[in-house]
Amino acid sequence: MSEQRSETTHSGFIAILGKPNVGKSTLLNTLLGVKVAPITPKPQTTRRGVRGIYSTEERQLVFVDTPGLHRAKDALGNYMNREVRGAIIDVDAVLWVVDLRRPPGSEDKDVARLLAGISPEVPIFLIGNKLDAAKYPDEALALYRELLHNISKAYSLSALNDPEAVYALRDELLTLLPEGPFFFPQNIRSDQSREDWAAELIRESAMMHLREELPYTVAVQVLEWRDPEAESSPVYILAEIWVERSNHRMIVLGKGGKMIKEIGRTARKQLEIFLGQRIYLELEVAVHKAWREDPEALRELGYES
Numbered sequence: 570m571s572e573q574r575s576e577t578t579h580s581g582f583i584a585i586l587g588k589p590n591v592g593k594s595t596l597l598n599t600l601l602g603v604k605v606a607p608i609t610p611k612p613q614t615t616r617r618g619v620r621g622i623y624s625t626e627e628r629q630l631v632f633v634d635t636p637g638l639h640r641a642k643d644a645l646g647n648y649m650n651r652e653v654r655g656a657i658i659d660v661d662a663v664l665w666v667v668d669l670r671r672p673p674g675s676e677d678k679d680v681a682r683l684l685a686g687i688s689p690e691v692p693i694f695l696i697g698n699k700l701d702a703a704k705y706p707d708e709a710l711a712l713y714r715e716l717l718h719n720i721s722k723a724y725s726l727s728a729l730n731d732p733e734a735v736y737a738l739r740d741e742l743l744t745l746l747p748e749g750p751f752f753f754p755q756n757i758r759s760d761q762s763r764e765d766w767a768a769e770l771i772r773e774s775a776m777m778h779l780r781e782e783l784p785y786t787v788a789v790q791v792l793e794w795r796d797p798e799a800e801s802s803p804v805y806i807l808a809e810i811w812v813e814r815s816n817h818r819m820i821v822l823g824k825g826g827k828m829i830k831e832i833g834r835t836a837r838k839q840l841e842i843f844l845g846q847r848i849y850l851e852l853e854v855a856v857h858k859a860w861r862e863d864p865e866a867l868r869e870l871g872y873e874s
């Protein structure tokens with residue numbers, strides 16, 4: 570943030586909100602062109618507000634991806650919803666993401682109620698996502714529009730399959746920014762530490778491979794990250810997968826360690842693609858009883874606000 574730059578630059582915060590599983594994190598990743606946030610076909614993938622930063626020479630957009638607003642059942646869920654509410658304080662615009670494949674449901678109405686309460690000066694863009702898979706996109710978009718009177722503009726797009734439409738949205742957001750200094754250095758894409766980023770991609774892999782309730786009872790912590798001394802050697806990452814019960818530990822390990830190997834393989838591939846380096850990933854599984862209700866455990870995982 571240089572003095573000289575602050576006179577001519579524009580910058581602002583854009584919150585990405587919506588119910589679980591509508592494609593908020595996919596939108597963030599497409600907006601940035603890098604994988605900052607985890608994505609899975611399961612709801613409640615995102616647990617904490619992640620900032621993704623897009624900068625040009627003179628303009629900086631700071632996107633805040635949020636967990637899906639939902640009816641919380643535990644302390645973790647309450648934390649996630651607090652993250653959503655915190656993300657709309659002092660923002661310059663909101664992207665309200667909805668799923669065009671379906672008409673609005675009760676969780677969409679909860680989001681609309683929350684957005685009805687924010688300052689009328691903050692523009693709200695309704696983003697009808699999953700256009701590629703929607704049968705009645707125009708009808709669905711109209712129904713979402715009816716939920717909130719202060720929508721500035723509505724878009725229909727596919728965050729997953731149509732990056733050009735997402736870039737057009739990004740270009741429009743760039744023009745809205747108020748004058749102000751950059752919040753982050755120009756080359757930074759996310760406010761996460763590399764350890765937290767890796768932990769999220771490992772959790773993504775675990776969520777993809779595990780079934781039923783297990784994806785929601787898993788947390789991941791990176792315990793060690795060692796850069797190689799020789800260029801030809803891999804980066805060493807040691808991570809711990811948290812589960813709530815010892816029988817869950819057995820499931821995560823799988824028969825003969827098969828499941829943990831699969832989780833590790835998928836995660837390692839993702840990490841290698843985005844780091845551009847070879848990785849040696851070591852995974853351990855630890856039982857932390859009822860961690861989703863334990864304030865200390867939540868704090869240790871960074872789930873505190």
Ligand SMILES: Nc1nc2c(ncn2[C@@H]2O[C@H](COP(=O)(O)OP(=O)(O)OP(=O)(O)O)[C@@H](O)[C@H]2O)c(=O)[nH]1
Binds near residue numbers: 698699700727729
């Ligand atoms: N067909 C289609 N699927 C999409 C699109 N965008 C996202 N998805 C899929 O929707 C699922 C959920 O995507 P996420 O980006 O994780 O959704 P989210 O809103 O961040 O979910 P939470 O973090 O759980 O609230 C994934 O399987 C994505 O691949 C899209 O434009 N079209």
Ligand SMILES: [Mg+2]
Binds near residue numbers: 595636
């Ligand atoms: Mg998400």
